[in-house]
Amino acid sequence: MNNIAMISATLAWIGMIVIGTTISATYENRPGDQGYAPTFAVSKHDVEQAKVSKTKFHIIMFVHPKCPCSRASISELRNLMETFPSLKATVFFYKPATAKSGWEKTELWKTASAVENITPQIDIDGQKAKSYRVVTSGEVLLYDASERLVFSGGITGARGHVGDNLGEDTIEKILTKHFNTAGQKFSAPVFGCRIMKDGTQVCSAKSL
Numbered sequence: 364m365n366n367i368a369m370i371s372a373t374l375a376w377i378g379m380i381v382i383g384t385t386i387s388a389t390y391e392n393r394p395g396d397q398g399y400a401p402t403f404a405v406s407k408h409d410v411e412q413a414k415v416s417k418t419k420f421h422i423i424m425f426v427h428p429k430c431p432c433s434r435a436s437i438s439e440l441r442n443l444m445e446t447f448p449s450l451k452a453t454v455f456f457y458k459p460a461t462a463k464s465g466w467e468k469t470e471l472w473k474t475a476s477a478v479e480n481i482t483p484q485i486d487i488d489g490q491k492a493k494s495y496r497v498v499t500s501g502e503v504l505l506y507d508a509s510e511r512l513v514f515s516g517g518i519t520g521a522r523g524h525v526g527d528n529l530g531e532d533t534i535e536k537i538l539t540k541h542f543n544t545a546g547q548k549f550s551a552p553v554f555g556c557r558i559m560k561d562g563t564q565v566c567s568a569k570s571l
Contacts, residue, residue, distance in 0.1 A: 395499030395555050400515045402548075403506075405494045410506040412451035418538050419508040422452035425492045425558060427500040428469040432555040435525045436501035437471055439518040441478045443531060447538055448480070455486040457500075457558050489559045501555035505534055513537060513544040517553030 404410045413421035424440060426433045437454075444450055454475045458467040467485055475483045486492055495504060505514035514537060520528035530551035536542045542549065 393554075395501075395517075395553050395557065397502065397516065397550070397553050398496035398498050400495050400497065400504050400512055402512050404510040404512075405491075407510060409453065410510050413506060413508045413510070416451050417449035418447055420450065420513070420538060421506050422450065422534075423495070423504045423506070424452060424454045425486070425495070425497045425500065425502050426454055426456050426471060426475075427556060427558045428456045428458070428467045428471050430471070430500040430556045430558075432519075433471055433501045434474075435519045436503075436517065436555065437474050438525050439528070439531050440481070440503070441474070443518070443534060444478050444480055446535065450480060450538070452481045454481060454483045455491045456483055457489045457492065458485050458487055460488045492558050498557055498559070499553045499555045500558050502553045503530065503534070505537065507544065512548055514549045514551075516549075516551035517555065518551070519554050521554055 409423060410421040413419055422440070422443070424436070426436070440452060440454070444452060456467045456472055472483055475481050484491075492498070497504070499517075501517050501519065503514070503516065503518050504512060507513050514530075514534055516530045516533075518528060518530040518534065520526055528551070530553075533542070533549050533551055537544055537549065
């Protein structure tokens with residue numbers, strides 16, 4: 364290979380690396396679609412623990428069990444639960460009605476199940492997610508003891524990344540009374556794959 368050909372090949376290789384890195388960074392920092400969660404809980408049963416919890420709040424999270432982005436979301440939820448031991452959370456895991464038994468029992472389910480005060484629930488065909496108008500895996504809804512929504516959004520700073528982020532920080536401030544939630548609702552971007560699209564499961568590292 365002559366020098367010109369070698370230089371051209373090297374430049375092409377570098378260009379491919381730059382393009383690949385840019386695409387990856389763009390994807391990681393692109394938030395998912397965020398629905399318009401109802402102002403009041405769809406079912407009292409979903410948030411009834413808020414009335415008996417010392418925090419007076421209850422978290423609902425929606426997850427696609429095969430979403431790679433949601434590992435970070437579950438990890439950050441675990442951090443919140445450890446910081447606020449009396450906080451209760453329900454995690455609804457999407458499952459197609461036609462899926463085999465145990466389809467939803469992935470590592471995400473096992474991780475959530477192992478955390479005290481987190482209750483995993485199966486969400487057949489995403490009916491619960493639909494009722495709360497949630498479309499992106501990892502979205503969190505925080506309801507108070509009056510069943511009113513005070514926060515909606517994600518608790519990671521990017522897809523699949525753990526660490527300081529707006530959503531988790533906002534929830535912490537709500538729980539520690541640094542934010543007055545009277546008549547207010549807070550939000551943050553949610554980073555994750557789509558839970559469903561046209562009734563089919565759409566969740567992979569490349570899903571948008």
